[in-house]
Structures are given as C-alpha cells and as structure tokens.
Amino acid sequence: MRSVSVLVDGRLERRRRTGVATYIRDLRTAVADADAPGVRVRWAAGPPGLPRRGPITSVGNLLLDLAWLHVWIPLRALVGRESVIHAPVNWGPWWSPVPVVVTMQDLTWERVPQTYPAGFRRYARIFARRTARTAAIVITTSHSTARDLVDLYDIDPERIRVVPIGVAPDPEPAEPRERFVLAAGVMHPRKRIRQLVEGHALYWGRNEGDPDRCRLVIAGAGGADEQAVRAAAGPGCELLGFVGREELLGLYRRASLLAYPSSYEGFGLPVLEAMAHGCPVLAAHTSSLPEVGGDVARYMHDVSPEAVADALDEALADDDDLRRRGELGREWAAGFSWERAARETIAVYRQAAR
Numbered sequence: 001m002r003s004v005s006v007l008v009d010g011r012l013e014r015r016r017r018t019g020v021a022t023y024i025r026d027l028r029t030a031v032a033d034a035d036a037p038g039v040r041v042r043w044a045a046g047p048p049g050l051p052r053r054g055p056i057t058s059v060g061n062l063l064l065d066l067a068w069l070h071v072w073i074p075l076r077a078l079v080g081r082e083s084v085i086h087a088p089v090n091w092g093p094w095w096s097p098v099p100v101v102v103t104m105q106d107l108t109w110e111r112v113p114q115t116y117p118a119g120f121r122r123y124a125r126i127f128a129r130r131t132a133r134t135a136a137i138v139i140t141t142s143h144s145t146a147r148d149l150v151d152l153y154d155i156d157p158e159r160i161r162v163v164p165i166g167v168a169p170d171p172e173p174a175e176p177r178e179r180f181v182l183a184a185g186v187m188h189p190r191k192r193i194r195q196l197v198e199g200h201a202l203y204w205g206r207n208e209g210d211p212d213r214c215r216l217v218i219a220g221a222g223g224a225d226e227q228a229v230r231a232a233a234g235p236g237c238e239l240l241g242f243v244g245r246e247e248l249l250g251l252y253r254r255a256s257l258l259a260y261p262s263s264y265e266g267f268g269l270p271v272l273e274a275m276a277h278g279c280p281v282l283a284a285h286t287s288s289l290p291e292v293g294g295d296v297a298r299y300m301h302d303v304s305p306e307a308v309a310d311a312l313d314e315a316l317a318d319d320d321d322l323r324r325r326g327e328l329g330r331e332w333a334a335g336f337s338w339e340r341a342a343r344e345t346i347a348v349y350r351q352a353a354r
Contacts, residue, residue: 003038004353007077008086011046011068018186019269020105023141023165024088030166030342039346044076070094083353084136091127092135099136099352103163104128106266107148108190111287115189115224115263129153136352139345141165141267142288161348164292165267166338167276170330174278175253177322179214180238181312182255182279184248184270185262187223192261192284192303194225197232199308200259204236206309214256214316219243252277256322257315260284261303268292272336275329280322282315296328 013024031041046068050057070093077085078097085092085100092100109116109124116124132138132153138160140146146162149155181200187193200216207213215236218229222242233239243251252258258274260283271281271292283289285299293299300311315322 002353004040004083004349005081006039006041006084006086006349007073007080007082008041008043008088009046009069009073009092010043010088011065012089014045014048019267020089022269023103023105026166026168026338027088027341027345030338031346034339034342034346036346039349041349042080042082044073084349086349087131087135090124090131092131094127094130100131100134101137101139101348101352102131102135103139103141104132104145104149104266105141106145106264106287107152108264108266110152111148111264112190135159137161137348139163139348142291144288144291145266161344163341163344163348164336165269165272166341167269167272167333167336168338169334170249170253170277172253174326177256177326178254179212180217180255181214181257181259181316182217182219182251182274183259184219184251185260186220187226187229189223189225190263191223191225192263193218193220193223194228194232195303195305196259196261196308197229197237198305199303200237200312201232201234202305202309203312204234206313214312216259217251217255219248219251249273249277252279255279257282257312259308259312260289261300261308262286262289263303265289265292271297272333276333278326278330280315280325280329282311294332296325296332298325 010024013021028043047064050060074093074096082098084098085096087102090105092102109121113121132155140162141164143162146160150157183196185191217238219240252274258279258281260271262284264287268289271283274281281293281297283293283297283299284303285301298315
C-alpha cells in the first residue's frame with residue numbers, strides 16, 4: 001500500500017472558540033487514534049492571531065491568514081514532500097504542489113448573505129468557490145451542505161464525500177434536570193439568539209407565577225448581535241458569556257431543553273452535543289438541523305418571537321416527553337462517532353493521493 005503524508009492546516013483550532021475549532025481538535029485526536037498504516041498526518045498550528053482591537057488588527061490578521069494559507073502551507077507541503085494538503089475550513093491555498101482536500105463547513109455567506117459584511121461575502125465567495133472547484137475531493141459534514149455546493153457552485157457530486165461530525169458519549173450518569181432552557185453559541189445574526197431572547201421574554205411573561213417556568217441561560221459571547229441580545233435580555237434571562245468546554249458539557253447535562261433557532265447551519269454541533277448528554281432539543285427546521293436532530297428533536301418552522309414563545313410553552317409543558325426525547329437523543333447521538341469520521345477522512349486522503 002502506498003504511503004501517504006498529509007499536511008493539515010490547523011490554525012483555526014487556537015484562533016476560534018466555536019464549532020470549527022472543536023471540529024479540528026476532535027478530528028486531530030480521532031485521526032491520531034485511528035489504525036491507518038501507511039498514513040502520516042501532520043498538523044500545522046500556524047501563527048497566533050492578533051488581538052481584535054479594531055480595523056488595523058483585523059487587516060493584520062487577514063494578511064497573516066493570506067500569507068499562511070497561500071504561501072507557507074504550499075511551501076511546507078513542497079519542502080516536506082507531502083502527498084496531500086487538507087484545508088479543514090472552507091478555503092485552501094490558491095496554488096498547491098499536491099492535491100488538496102477541503103472540508104466545506106457551510107456556505108453561510110451564500111444562503112444568509114444579509115448577515116455578513118459585503119467585504120467578507122466577496123472574500124468568502126472567491127476563495128471558497130475556487131477551492132471547491134479545484135480540490136481533488138470536497139468533504140462536507142452534512143448532506144445539506146453537499147446539496148448547496150452542487151446547487152450554488154456547480155460541484156460534481158462525485159467529488160463530494162459527506163463525513164458527519166462525531167460526538168463522544170457522555171461518561172457521566174444522568175443528572176436531575178434543572179428548570180432552564182440553554183442556548184449556546186456566538187451571537188451572530190444568523191444564530192437568531194435575539195429572537196430567542198424576545199420569544200423567551202413573552203413565554204416568561206405568560207407564565208408569571210408558575211414556579212416551574214424555565215429561565216433562559218445563554219452560553220456564548222461575541223458576534224454582531226451581542227449588544228442587541230444584551231439589550232433584549234430581561235428577567236429570567238442569564239448571560240454567562242463564553243464558557244469552557246467542561247462547563248458547557250455540565251450545562252447540557254442539567255438543562256431542560258436546548259433551544260437552537262439558527263437560520264442556517266452546515267452541521268449544528270450543539271444539537272448533537274446536547275443529545276449526547278441527554279438534553280432534549282428544540283431547533284429551527286432549516287438547512288442541516290433536521291438531518292442532525294432526526295426525528296428526536298422538536299422543530300420550529302417560524303422563529304418570530306411569538307412563535308418561539310409558543311414552541312417553548314409546548315415543549316416545556318410535557319415533562320414525560322422531555323424525558324423520552326432526552327433518552328432517545330442519547331441513542332441517536334451514538335450513531336455519530338469520531339472513529340467513523342476519522343476512518344472516512346483517512347479514506348479520502350488515500351483517494352486524493354492516488
């Protein structure tokens with residue numbers, strides 16, 4: 001069997017605190033643990049980003065990223081005699097001496113363009129389209145994103161491999177659920193956290209005097225909607241800011257419900273993580289979320305504040321249904337393993353190196 005050497009651009013693992021960083025970290029661990037004779041995978045961490053303190057540092061980070069991705073990565077692959085470059089987040093080098101595998105995490109700038117600045121949309125469209133069209137193989141984490149690539153970028157489906165993200169089963173015993181709804185993630189406009197806060201405020205007011213009404217706990221910070229979310233937060237809404245990994249897992253174990261009203265996702269990792277920890281899920285019925293949540297999650301087709309309040313009322317009124325969905329969620333999440341994801345990713349590396 002021919003030996004394969006892979007160089008993976010891992011710079012965003014330490015530059016982000018979102019699902020992308022989790023994907024890179026957990027894939028790195030799973031690939032290292034996999035039985036893959038003849039395959040060597042090296043991860044390039046990249047330079048640390050500049051602190052975000054305004055337009056000057058933003059431009060500085062952009063220049064660092066461009067130099068890293070389009071100059072350093074190809075040169076490292078050339079000098080190191082790599083067989084394949086893996087770009088795990090949407091765009092790869094403009095030129096490469098070896099075949100490129102790219103993981104297209106999503107096409108948010110195409111599907112919800114109004115939630116991004118025009119400059120970013122142009123940048124993302126140029127580099128993502130070119131990378132998807134020139135890559136040897138394109139990985140997506142959902143069939144939804146695979147369809148987007150075919151529909152929007154005219155990518156041949158034969159060049160796409162769907163490799164769902166994995167999740168580790170919860171090793172801890174089930175805990176008693178507390179009366180709170182959890183929301184997790186960056187306060188980006190497409191996540192619709194503001195609408196969730198406004199909807200929860202209506203639910204909270206409707207159930208005044210009910211000792212079992214659920215407060216809303218938001219674990220996350222940053223994003224263009226952060227100030228609007230803070231302004232909308234009222235009684236019954238707790239903003240935790242960014243929380244560490246272990247604290248987040250503890251919240252999944254204790255919450256009565258995860259609310260995930262996002263308008264578009266390439267996968268939707270918090271949905272799967274919550275299920276793995278026995279937490280029922282209420283999600284928007286859009287993009288990849290029905291694929292990730294299956295028949296176990298509840299869904300909202302309307303995410304206006306009034307509709308969110310109605311959905312919370314309905315979901316939280318039936319404790320037996322919440323328990324049932326929590327138990328089924330654990331079983332459903334067990335079907336998403338990092339062992340399988342690593343095995344299928346390594347198979348892509350072998351195929352690209354031929």
